[in-house]
Every structure is written in structure tokens, then in C-alpha cells.
Amino acid sequence: MSNILITGANGQLGNCLRDLAHNDDRHVFFYTDVDELDITSIEQVEDYVSKHHIDVIINAAGYTAVDKAESDSERCFLINRDATRNLALVTKRHDIFLVHISTDYVFDGNSDIPYKPSDPVNPQSVYGRSKVEGEKAVFETGCRAVIIRTSWLYSEYGNNFVKTMLRLGRGHDEIRVVDDQKGGPTYAGDLAELILTIVERRDFIQDCRIYHYANQGAISWNEFAHQIMRNASLSCKVLPVSTAEYGAAAPRPASSVFDLTSVTQDFSIQIPNWKDSLQKCMQRLDNQ
Ligand SMILES: NC(=O)c1ccc[n+]([C@@H]2O[C@H](COP(=O)([O-])OP(=O)(O)OC[C@H]3O[C@@H](n4cnc5c(N)ncnc54)[C@H](OP(=O)(O)O)[C@@H]3O)[C@@H](O)[C@H]2O)c1
Numbered sequence: 001m002s003n004i005l006i007t008g009a010n011g012q013l014g015n016c017l018r019d020l021a022h023n024d025d026r027h028v029f030f031y032t033d034v035d036e037l038d039i040t041s042i043e044q045v046e047d048y049v050s051k052h053h054i055d056v057i058i059n060a061a062g063y064t065a066v067d068k069a070e071s072d073s074e075r076c077f078l079i080n081r082d083a084t085r086n087l088a089l090v091t092k093r094h095d096i097f098l099v100h101i102s103t104d105y106v107f108d109g110n111s112d113i114p115y116k117p118s119d120p121v122n123p124q125s126v127y128g129r130s131k132v133e134g135e136k137a138v139f140e141t142g143c144r145a146v147i148i149r150t151s152w153l154y155s156e157y158g159n160n161f162v163k164t165m166l167r168l169g170r171g172h173d174e175i176r177v178v179d180d181q182k183g184g185p186t187y188a189g190d191l192a193e194l195i196l197t198i199v200e201r202r203d204f205i206q207d208c209r210i211y212h213y214a215n216q217g218a219i220s221w222n223e224f225a226h227q228i229m230r231n232a233s234l235s236c237k238v239l240p241v242s243t244a245e246y247g248a249a250a251p252r253p254a255s256s257v258f259d260l261t262s263v264t265q266d267f268s269i270q271i272p273n274w275k276d277s278l279q280k281c282m283q284r285l286d287n288q
Contacts, residue, residue, distance in 0.1 A: 008061025109253020
């Protein structure tokens with residue numbers, strides 16, 4: 001039985017972790033978001049971990065507003081770099097285990113070959129740079145940790161692409177969605193399952209490692225939107241638009257497909273296909 005702290009528990013991933021942990025009586029889970037535990041304060045992190053005898057920290061907290069970060073870099077770095085360092089330092093001090101989440105936006109996206117965890121990073125946005133710095137901070141402390149880079153996260157919670165497409169699809173006859181960025185959608189419920197598997201098997205990890213995780217299959221945002229409309233039986237047309245025409249504030253990688261070999265082998269898992277996971281999430285949304 002371990003005491004597991006989940007930070008950012010009101011976010012997408014945090015809520016999916018809650019749903020899974022609810023049926024898991026092997027451990028005691030401590031759910032916190034910024035009101036209960038502000039991870040930008042190392043004193044708060046230290047006190048919480050000491051008081052509750054925490055064995056594992058799962059960091060589901062983050063600054064995730066990619067476009068806003070371009071004009072709000074101080075706050076973005078405070079949460080994604082400095083607060084991550086706080087968690088890593090306390091992990092090291094108490095000789096416990098950290099699971100931290102990073103992103104495909106650490107890559108420039110100029111390669112068509114799926115990215116391995118060991119490939120060089122080259123972030124193009126403030127958010128991407130802040131996440132690279134967060135990864136470095138974890139490595140520098142020398143704590144026992146797994147960093148999972150994931151991409152295009154969606155769920156039945158919070159704001160995400162799937163929920164935005166459903167809203168737009170119900171209110172418009174046609175929409176334009178970017179068709180020149182390729183990546184891997186990831187259902188946060190699947191990522192939550194992987195995290196709990198890693199926590200269970202953490203004994204073999206004595207250092208800090210990076211894994212890549214997304215659902216199987218690489219697609220464009222445009223294809224993703226088509227499938228969402230199809231699943232919801234919406235007649236809204238999904239037209240293509242280029243990244244340049246769309247003109248988001250933050251640059252995004254053109255291709256950020258992950259090589260999933262190491263996570264699949266090290267944890268003996270089968271990763272669900274993106275279409276199956278999308279359907280699962282949309283069914284859960286219908287039942288809410
Ligand atoms: N979303 C994606 O597409 C995506 C893709 C790749 C990787 N990731 C990574 O995956 C992780 C989880 O993402 P998500 O989409 O689940 O995020 P999310 O829904 O934005 O949730 C993040 C949570 O962290 C909280 N938080 C912010 N600052 C905090 C602080 N100082 N102390 C404690 N909690 C704080 C947020 O609260 P407020 O809402 O009040 O700020 C929010 O509840 C993040 O590390 C993210 O970078 C996400």
C-alpha cells in the first residue's frame with residue numbers, strides 16, 4: 001500500500017486519474033489542485049509530502065495554455081519549470097518516486113521519422129521551452145522519476161479539441177481545421193492507466209527516464225475532426241486550412257509522431273488505437 005499524491009487533480013489527466021483510482025484500493029490517493037497545494041511553493045510541497053508520508057508524486061499539474069504562454073512566459077515557466085523542480089527536489093530529499101508529464105512540443109516537428117525519447121529536443125514555443133526546462137530540472141536533481149511525453153491530450157473533462165469540435169459541429173454547417181500538422185491523439189484515460197501501471201512496477205526504475213506515449217496511429221487535426229463529426233453523426237463539413245492561414249499565436253510541430261517502442265516493451269502494454277479510444281471517450285461524454 002502506497003500513499004500517492006496527485007497534483008493538478010482538477011485538470012483533464014487529474015480527473016481521469018481520479019476515475020481510475022476510485023476503484024483501486026491498493027493505495028491511498030491524495031488529490032490536490034492549486035487551492036490545496038500550490039506546487040510553485042516548495043515549502044507547501046515539502047510540508048504536504050512529510051505530513052502525508054507520500055511515496056509517489058504524480059504531477060498532473062501544468063500551465064497548458066499554449067498560445068497564451070507566448071505573452072505570459074513568466075507564469076508558464078514558473079509552473080512548468082520551477083514548480084516541477086520543486087517536486088523533483090522533494091522527491092529526491094524523501095527518496096520517493098515522481099511521475100511527471102511532458103509534451104511532443106519539445107520537438108521542432110521537422111522530422112517525418114517518429115520521435116524516440118532519446119532524439120534531440122528543439123522547442124519552438126514558450127510552452128515547449130518551459131516543458132524542456134521542466135524535464136531538465138527533474139534530471140538535474142537526480143531523483144527517481146519517469147517523464148512521460150504525451151501529445152494531443154483529450155478527455156471528457158476540461159477544455160480540449162474533442163469538446164471544441166462537438167460544440168462547433170453542433171452550431172455550424174462547416175468549419176476549417178488544420179490539415180498540415182500530424183501527430184497522435186491521446187485519451188487521458190489511457191494515459192492515466194499507463195501511469196498507474198508505471199507506479200505499480202516502479203521498483204525497476206532507479207534513475208530518471210523518459211517515455212513517449214500516445215494512442216496508436218498518426219493523423220492530422222483535420223482527420224481527427226472528421227472522425228469526431230462521424231462518431232457524433234454531425235453533418236458539419238470539415239474543410240482544410242493550413243497552419244499559416246490559421247495563424248495561431250504559438251508555433252506547433254508539423255510532425256510530432258512518437259516512436260512508442262520503449263514504453264510498450266518496458267511495461268508490456270498494448271496501446272489502444274486512436275479511433276477506439278476516441279469512441280470510448282465520446283461514449284463516456286454521452287453518459288455524463
Ligand atoms: N493538454 C494537452 O493537449 C497536452 C499535450 C501534451 C502534454 N500535456 C501535459 O499533460 C499534463 C496534464 O495536462 P492536462 O491537459 O490534464 O492539463 P489541465 O487540464 O490544464 O490541468 C492542469 C491542472 O493543473 C492545475 N495547476 C496550475 N497551476 C498549478 C499550481 N501552481 N499548483 C497546482 N496545480 C496547478 C490547473 O489549475 P488551473 O486550471 O486553475 O490553472 C489544472 O487544474 C501537463 O503537464 C501538460 O503539459 C498536455
